[in-house]
Amino acid sequence: MTNGPAGSAAGPRLPLPRRVLVTGADGKIGRAVVDALSDLGVRTTALSTAWTSPSRADRIVTGDATAEDDVADALAGADAVVHLAAIPHRDLGRPYEVYRTNTGATFNVLAQAATAGHVRRAVIASSINAFGVPMNHHAVATAYYPIDEDVPAEIDDWYSLSKYSDELTARMVASHWGLPVIALRYPHVDTWRQLRAHAERVGRAPGTPQLVREGWSYLDLRDAVDVALAALTAPVSGALVVGVSARDTLVDADSGELLDTYAPGVPRRRAITGRTSLIDTTRARTALGFTARYSIHVAADDPDPAPTTAGVTP
Incomplete structure (x- = not known):
């Protein structure tokens, strides 16, 4: 399956x-998105089933993204949505619970946003797992590197299926109701320090199949927020699936050499040199104006030297 009808980008x-309604607002990315929007002076409605600490949102709705009444309440006055509510892993619930919760929440939020009459943009959290290969329990390989949004899918688990289905829901909503929806295929996201600790573990077993199949990809939490903000203001129509990642990998090694060792038979669609990411982020750059800034291989408080292109200003 290709990710069409594709969205398009043109204009300022x-x-x-x-x-902005932020669902999953008590989660890691959700809290960071609310904080960033608040810093920009944007009013936020935060929706979550529970709260572990106070939120900076100026309107709090304690409710369930799968419940029609809760979402209708939360959408009041919102002209954009960042939908992050989900069970974020295959093993965090029973198969039916994970699939039903994730797909039900996405359909409910997007359908109500599209028919509300005042929402002009929706951004949803998809996952690198949407193409199914990383969590596949069979001996399958990623079709090629760098991994792009049209990489062939091999769905083998309910979480990956839920994210694949969410992207289809985005296409349906954009087609039927005309609401632009951007689905961000997030890789492993965490704070810089947590990512560093994760990278140390990865370095001890870099040949773990899931890591190889997802190209040892990751994204600093600050970049995860920035790409969501960029998606809110990008001149995009229709439905668009966008792969994102840091500009390097979790492993402190040459990316081509990693593939030589752990994926020697997988085709490469372009020359891969240095420590470059194995996720193709062309669409993020051209459609959203976003390039990841932060690397775990650079000091925690210093971005990788490239300036941000997100273009989001107060």
């Missing part, structure tokens, strides 16, 4: 929304 950036 959109202004920041006046109010």
Whole structure:
């Protein structure tokens, strides 16, 4: 399956929304998105089933993204949505619970946003697992590197299926109701220090099949927020699936050499040199104006030297 009908990008950036509904607002990315929007002076409605600490959102809705009444309440006054509510892993619930929760929440939020009449943009969290290969329990390989949004899918688990289904829901909503929806295929996301610790573990077993199949990809939490903000203001129509990652890999090694060792028979669609990412982020750059800034191989408080291209200003 290809990710069409593809969205398109043309023209100047959109202004920041006046109010954004953030679902999953008590989660790691959700809290960071609420904080970033608040710093920009954007009003936020935060929806979550529970709260571990106070939120900076100016409107709090304690509710379930799968519940029609809760979402209808939370959408009041919002002109954009960042939908992050989900069970974020295959092993965090029973198969039916994971699939039903994730797909039900996405359909509910997007369908209600599209029919509300005042929402002009939705951004949803998809996953690198949406193409199914990373968690596949069979001896399958990624079709090629760098991994792009059209890489062939081999769905083998309910979480990956839920994210694949969410992307189809985005296409349906954009086609039927005309609401632009951007689905971000996030890789492993965490704070710089947590990613460093994760990278140390990865370095002890870099040949773990899931790591190889997802190209040892990751994204600093700050970049995960920035790409969501960029998606809110990018001049995109239709539905668009966007792969994102840091500009390098978790492993402190040459990326081509990693593939030589752990994926020697997998085709490469372009020359891979240095420590470059094995995720093709062309669409993030061209459609959203986003390039990841942060690397775990650079000091925690210093971004990788390339300036941000997100173009989001107060």
